Amino acid sequence: MRLHAIFLGALLPLLALSGCASSRMYQGPTLDRSELALLFIHGRPNSKYRMIDGKPVDFIYGGRVLEFAPGKHVFQVELSTFRIEGWPISRQTTDFLIGTYENEIDMRPGYTYAHDFHTVNAHQLPDSLCMDGEPHDAPGSSVNATGEFRRMSPTGEKLVCVRAESVRPNKK
Known part of the structure; x- marks a missing residue:
């Protein structure tokens, strides 16, 4: 029993640290946290990041923090x-539309950002995709134990909202 407790005591901190995948999205010397702009990708089953600064990426299902140098x-x-349809026996996806949203933001040092959208119904694309932002450690904000999900404070700003640039049917 004591061996199990020692093993679990050593394993739990490692699991907590492994939950958050942080990715550096800039070149050059390492910046201090106060100099960085952070983007929390919460991810949802129906969202995918396809391009960042013109470079292809494929981030889905969240749990990721991206570190940026300040700037556009x-x-x-x-x-x-x-x-x-046919839940729980068959999981066939139908009426599948994909909307592409593109936004540009001037990210500030010492700020944390997250994309936000509200889906009223799974059969309709969101009206817009917004970027929210606020200073790191803003009063009223919180980050979960593994560090990959951030809840913005009540004073977090909605900085930019965009409508879908294109909508296309799923080709699967």
């Missing part, structure tokens, strides 16, 4: 609709 950055995100 462009994000291309795909959001999709879905319908599951």
